[in-house]
Amino acid sequence: MAEIQLKSISKRFGDVEVIPDIDLTMPDGQVTVLLGPSGCGKSTLLRMIAGLETPSGGEVRIAGRLMNDVPPSDRGCALVFQNYALYPHKTVRQNLAFPLRMAKVSAAEQQRSVDEIAGTLELTPLLDRFPRQLSGGQRQRVAMGRAMIRRPEVFLYDEPLSNLDLELRVRLRLEIARMQRTLKATAVYVTHDQTEAMTLADQIVVLRKGRIEQVGSPLTLYRSPANLFVAGFIGTPRINLFKVQRCEPDARGTFLRLGDATQQVPLHVPLRLHGEATTIGFRAEQARIGEPAPGEVVLELRDCETLAVEQLGDRAFCYLRSALGELVLLAPTANPQLSGTLRLSIAPESLHFFSADERAVQSEAIRAVA
Template sequence: MGQIQLSKVTKKFGDLTVIPPLDLQIEDGEFVVFVGPSGCGKSTLLRLIAGLEDVSGGQVLIDGQDATMVPPARRGLAMVFQSYALYPHMSVRKNIAFPLRMAKMDQAEQDRRVTQAAEVLNLTDYLERRPGQLSGGQRQRVAIGRAIVREPQAFLFDEPLSNLDAALRVGMRLEISELHKRLATTMIYVTHDQVEAMTMADKIVVLQAGRIEQVGSPLELYRTPRNTFVAGFIGSPKMNLLSGAQAEKHGAHTIGIRPEHLLISTESGEWEGTVGVSEHLGSDTFFHVNCPGFADPLTVRASGEMDLKYKSRVFLTPDPAHLHRFDAQGLRVE
């Protein structure tokens, strides 16, 4: 079981409130991603769950039991750190076995679990090496190995991929997702990268300044962002957010339209503008179009074949079915 419940949890550092009272329910077996810009309190929240920080108020319940005052070692949680936090003076084998050794597990069982974890993670050939002799991806796997041998109630990941290069990151993302499917254990994953959040999560928790902006499945957040912050944060490239005369025309303070929901044409359309920078990704092309009357250029997705010269005249038409409307407070208007 790995059900975690936060009830009115708050955290203050001195006079600074990092997390105002916050409630959150995480079900057993869920893959939950905390996402938000840096400084939004997502790592702090994870550390509160881990027990590495004391809560200033409220309760942390694990499987219905109050764990607020339980030290980290006894919460039955395993954590993978951003820096991997491997023990540099121990071999990979000793690193993975360390939590078992601390639990005074008998040697045979330790060996069995380490061997098994090494197989799962493709580390069998590296068991006698030191962390310093491994690549970033391998170190990451050792850190995960150290977490899984304990068979914890839940895994906590603190930006585990941020120290890897882009190609490895995609691979590890898949591995962690696969691991989750296989173990079916609760995982809480902190990242600032909304792509990781979208691709891995069952449930995304978007945080800003310690507050939960929205909780939901990736597609829920993508399709119906509750406010302009979530709208702008989820999705890449970002949703175009427009205010002023054009928004009022749609009866809103701000309107949002995703790049793929803008139709670009060289002949006619609702808004006229000139092409600025074009980004060719091969499969898609993104044009940044400057339209008079809009503060920022609009981002438009077009097919990869499309090619337009800098400063050429184009017309844009938003798809009315996919227009998001927000009020003056930034909240969604249906």
């Protein structure tokens, strides 16, 4: 068991408070991703778990044990960073074996461990090469192997893939996911890339300015963002958001007037809202151009004009300007030039509502009375 617990953790650098007060549990054997924009405190949090940074207050516990005064080397954590430093004059085999040699493990045992790790990471044919004879991705795998070789209970990753090209990043991301499933070690993975977070995480922690905005599974964050910040951060393309001018409950649900003082679009939704919405949102992939299926609501957008088409091969996204503001839709055809008035059909449960304080407004379906 290597659950990681942060209790009332805070961090300040001089006068600057970077992390005010965080409570967080990172479950044993799961991948927790710390996700947030640059400067929000992800690396600082990770470094406090590793012991490379001292908390200003609070407790770090690994497997129940208080770690605040335990040196980094005794915490049982393996670190994988963006800038992997391999020993240039050592072969892959010697690089992998290095931590074991330092720990005075027998030569036979070193060889057995190196062969096993090399097998797992598909490095076996490369064992006698030097780092300069490897590609960036191969080097990163050696660095990961070196971190893994002492069988740590905890893996700490700080943007390990951000130096690599896209194709390699996608491949190594799957590699890490596979490795984590096999090892069943507890992992904390720092990234600002939401796709990386969505593919790797059991649990995502969204951070902003040193505070936790939401903790949940990738799908929970996608389907039920707790606030505007999370809604905007999770999902590509970015969620469409429109201002709500008026929001009134009526017998069949809620009547909304979207837009601003000059442009207004009525929308009736068969939902009871638990609060007043000032912003409404829906994702590109959840709106359809065309007539509604039973139960769907219709949003009529005037003065549409195509700004750009993002062609992805199997589908395309269309970026539009409309009377309500800019939005993005899943394109109905390969190369659409949408314009004029568009009628969007959306299932009511795909709509997201937010109040003036940016929190999600909960809603419940109102069934039509027969």
